[in-house]
Amino acid sequence: MFNAKFDRRNLLRGMGYLAAGTALGGLGARRAHAQAGAGDARFLIVLTASGGASLIDSFLAIRASESANAATINTYEDSRVQSIADSPFRAIDTQGSDLGALPAPFTANQSNFVRKHKDDMMVVTCTGTSVNHAVAQKRAITGNEAWAGRTLQELVAMQYGDAFLLPNVVMATGTAYIEPGTDKSLPSYCTGEPVAQPALWPLSLHGTRGVKAPDRRFVEMARRVRDEQLDARSKFSRVFEKSPELARWRQQRAATQALETSDLITKLMLFEDSEQYPLSQHGLMESPSGRLVRDRFPKFAEDPLEAQAALAFLLLKNRVSASVTLGTSFNAVLAEGSSLGGGGLQEGDLINPPIGFDFSHQAHRGTQAMMWSRVLAAADGLIELLKAEELADGVSMWDRTMIYVATDFGRDKVRPSGSEDFGTSHHLNNGFLLVSPLVNGNKVLGGVDPDTGLTYGFDPITGAPEPGREMAEAEIYAGIAGALGIDTTGSGLPSVPAMSRNG
Amino acid sequence: MSRNPLNVAFALLFVTGCMADNVLKAEPPPDETPPVTMPPPTTNPPPAGDVVVPSNNARLKLKSGQLYAAALASGLELPRAEVCHELGLYDCVDDVHNIALGGIEPYRTGILEPLEETTVTTPIAADRVALAACTTRAERDFADLANAKLFGALVVKDGALEDVSAAPVEATIQRLYQRLVQRDATSDEVAALRDLYTEMAATPSADVAESWAAVSCYAVASTMEALFY
Numbered sequence: 001m002f003n004a005k006f007d008r009r010n011l012l013r014g015m016g017y018l019a020a021g022t023a024l025g026g027l028g029a030r031r032a033h034a035q036a037g038a039g040d041a042r043f044l045i046v047l048t049a050s051g052g053a054s055l056i057d058s059f060l061a062i063r064a065s066e067s068a069n070a071a072t073i074n075t076y077e078d079s080r081v082q083s084i085a086d087s088p089f090r091a092i093d094t095q096g097s098d099l100g101a102l103p104a105p106f107t108a109n110q111s112n113f114v115r116k117h118k119d120d121m122m123v124v125t126c127t128g129t130s131v132n133h134a135v136a137q138k139r140a141i142t143g144n145e146a147w148a149g150r151t152l153q154e155l156v157a158m159q160y161g162d163a164f165l166l167p168n169v170v171m172a173t174g175t176a177y178i179e180p181g182t183d184k185s186l187p188s189y190c191t192g193e194p195v196a197q198p199a200l201w202p203l204s205l206h207g208t209r210g211v212k213a214p215d216r217r218f219v220e221m222a223r224r225v226r227d228e229q230l231d232a233r234s235k236f237s238r239v240f241e242k243s244p245e246l247a248r249w250r251q252q253r254a255a256t257q258a259l260e261t262s263d264l265i266t267k268l269m270l271f272e273d274s275e276q277y278p279l280s281q282h283g284l285m286e287s288p289s290g291r292l293v294r295d296r297f298p299k300f301a302e303d304p305l306e307a308q309a310a311l312a313f314l315l316l317k318n319r320v321s322a323s324v325t326l327g328t329s330f331n332a333v334l335a336e337g338s339s340l341g342g343g344g345l346q347e348g349d350l351i352n353p354p355i356g357f358d359f360s361h362q363a364h365r366g367t368q369a370m371m372w373s374r375v376l377a378a379a380d381g382l383i384e385l386l387k388a389e390e391l392a393d394g395v396s397m398w399d400r401t402m403i404y405v406a407t408d409f410g411r412d413k414v415r416p417s418g419s420e421d422f423g424t425s426h427h428l429n430n431g432f433l434l435v436s437p438l439v440n441g442n443k444v445l446g447g448v449d450p451d452t453g454l455t456y457g458f459d460p461i462t463g464a465p466e467p468g469r470e471m472a473e474a475e476i477y478a479g480i481a482g483a484l485g486i487d488t489t490g491s492g493l494p495s496v497p498a499m500s501r502n503g
Numbered sequence: 504m505s506r507n508p509l510n511v512a513f514a515l516l517f518v519t520g521c522m523a524d525n526v527l528k529a530e531p532p533p534d535e536t537p538p539v540t541m542p543p544p545t546t547n548p549p550p551a552g553d554v555v556v557p558s559n560n561a562r563l564k565l566k567s568g569q570l571y572a573a574a575l576a577s578g579l580e581l582p583r584a585e586v587c588h589e590l591g592l593y594d595c596v597d598d599v600h601n602i603a604l605g606g607i608e609p610y611r612t613g614i615l616e617p618l619e620e621t622t623v624t625t626p627i628a629a630d631r632v633a634l635a636a637c638t639t640r641a642e643r644d645f646a647d648l649a650n651a652k653l654f655g656a657l658v659v660k661d662g663a664l665e666d667v668s669a670a671p672v673e674a675t676i677q678r679l680y681q682r683l684v685q686r687d688a689t690s691d692e693v694a695a696l697r698d699l700y701t702e703m704a705a706t707p708s709a710d711v712a713e714s715w716a717a718v719s720c721y722a723v724a725s726t727m728e729a730l731f732y
Binding site (some may be wrong): 173194203204221244255256276284333337 | 558562600602605612613615621692698699702713714717723725726728
């Protein structure tokens, strides 16, 4: 039986650990705004495909005519597998009237994304070490503890985010992709700041704006009295002066001013002034980029992934964060106004199936198609927005950004003979999609054996395919770090120049 | 394919994922609290002779948003539903700052357990709740001081306190402490809030007494003593 609580308890515990390091130590001493030039700026978007996004149901799809075991391996009718011109990638576009037992019609498309972004796409194969969601997710961002347990997000926050207010923001709640690493030597600002509700979160970035309150000057006076006299001298504070909770609280309060003076409550506000969100009545305004992100992610109010993507862009654009983590949910998401009664769901009503990619247990192909479409749409929106933002000197933000589509693991490679509608369990063998001008674009590193559906590896130096070799999580982690220009001195990481655009 | 809605509900209820098979847990988290650097003290020294013995095992917990809002509602004699609303529409604790204030939200975000530590936004969220509640209390009391719940003892003339050193001011401060932190205010605390009024009164304002009532309440309600237990 479904027992998400047992497992997700661990994931959610992770949210707590996240917060443990988010005191933003030294934020007040750090610069309020990043002034990094294009040369030394890099941004990481970890776009999580939670539940197991299968490469042989997307860019490495196998045509039946290519396989000696076409009926029992997860191959597709030849006509369903699209080849993309001038590219090694394939794509599956599909429509369905249902998703397993769910009467939820859908249309899914991968080919448009591949045609548009193939030059920045790189698929790398990998064989993981766990088919437990939480463990595999964590290993996807630490390379199975490849470098003292540091996550990729923390690496980017440390190297490129020291001037940012919130260098590492994590929104993929309910997953271990947002757990912190285990290297306690990292500065506390590297640890992810959790965001559960992206659209409303900006309201928690200012202590007084939008609140019915006396003159701001009076509030500031009261804060000073509270912090310097009432709190500082109370018996409670003195008795518990060694409390790490109070120390963290003081530190976080000290960070408040930097957040407030940066006016993030405005810069990150997704909503427009409306009857539902009467901003102007409360002295608030939408973000100057509000319309831009709403146009790109029009369902942000009902689809958490779109809301996360919209906020992710604003965090990067405003140089608040160097790393953002967003992703598909394990929770079912239905469109506003959809009804379970009166003939089932209509097309578009089911935005996210329950347990996300993991709904492949019930309906493999439909789930993979629908979920890949969701992930690619979010990536496409972010890429378009970032391409239009100049970082410096004619270099766009996209030129310095990497999207890492992190996934837990692959799915079973076999199917009931000839079946088009089947369920799959977890499989260690799979790989990852990376999209970035920084990676070795328009390449599949490694390959897939059409007779088994298993991916094989590549030479980490040259990128040449090596049937019989399996890529380890640590190698992919190292390749990503390398493409991002992370200083890995002393890390002991392997060298994987094949994953970087310039080798 | 059947379009019976029951099928949908059934499938949603009994969807079987891989979770049941998982007996492993995620990599263990750090088993020690990350080091936190104590900001330099910005305090006046405590009164001579006021000696306390610091706890060597100081383990504190932030009140959850629900608990905090209930405490404010009780202390300020406000209906819980009127403690704080963002944009005038959305309950600050239930709808907006729930997670930052230690709540859970399993259905949309998959958050089944409260954060174990405070985040950068937690103090701000707490400030917003306290400020909204205190401002509402002051506003209502000053609209009808004769029937005020908390600030009725104050003697106000032309929007200002008639005498900040008068007994009713101390009585009001004592009520704030009794209502919000369940103890009497010390003489230092009384003096600090009186000094706050003096500082505020030097700034031109039509309703400095009401403003002082609101921000004094906010200052007490958002002390660490009021927020942690």
